[in-house]
Amino acid sequence: MVFQNSIVSPGSQQTIIALQFTAAPPKVAHQVTHFREEQMHYVQLAEQNIPVGKIVAIGRNYAEHARELGNPIPADDQPVLFIKPASSLLADNGTVVIPPYCADCHHEIELAILIGTTGKDISQQQATNHIAGYGVALDLTLRDVQSRQKSKGLPWEIAKAFDTSCPISRFVPANAVADPQKLPLELRVNGALRQQGSTADMLRPIPRLIAEASSYFTLEAGDILLTGTPAGVGPIHSGDLIEAIIAQVGSLKVTVG
Ligand code: ZN
Secondary structure (H helix, E strand, O other), X not given: OHHHHOOOOOOOHHHHHHHHOOOOOOOOOOOOOOOOOOOOEEEEEOOEEEEEOOEEEXXXXXXXXXXXXXXXXXXXXXXXXXXXXXXXXXXXXXXXXXXXXXXXXXXXXXXXXXXXXXXXOOOOOOHHHHEEEEEEEEOXXXXXXXXXXXXXXXXXXXXXXXXXXXXXXXXXXXXXXXXXXXXXXXXXXXXXXXXXXXXXXXXXXXXXXXXXXXXXXXXXXXXXXXXXXXXXXXXXXXXXXXXXXXXXXXXXXXXXX
């Protein structure tokens, strides 16, 4: 990286751009390893705006969904985890943009968890103490691209992490949900029911998911966990209206551009 040995202070977007085109970086006194710029993305928890870090998602967390895609159910010690960047977020009532390199974009309704307290190697017993709230999310997936990547043994990001691939509702505080493991999920496309399930059917319940995810990645306040999708995933097309509802948690509505 050109600016690896350069001082870049927060807010100095111009400096970064200039350095990217500098052949020989200037000599500097010390190294800055990371920083935050203005490109923050936010979700709403009650009336608060919360800056989002990363979005950690799990694949194949409902047996019926794993089966419908012909995937094996993950072994006990091997969760299928991947990350969507904060730039994939799309607010309620937004417009999904399917990338031009895809011909088969699928909807996946998921219960989203907002992390409120940072933790690493969180125990299952402590897991719920790290949850700030619950929301409704879509893990939009370019199924054709993902299948190609899978067949070649390549990462899924270009199929899972594109801009607008993570529509998200506002979050409700954790204490507003009596039992997050007993919530009905429902997704409709143009009014037709496509996905119907219950969070009771998660193969890895929420405490276990938090414990396992935090064994790989520090879960920071403002991170979001997507908990997997029930069966019924299918294609969406330009002009579609997608409505996702999780009782006690909320609803989400987006159109496809
Ligand atoms: Zn998913």
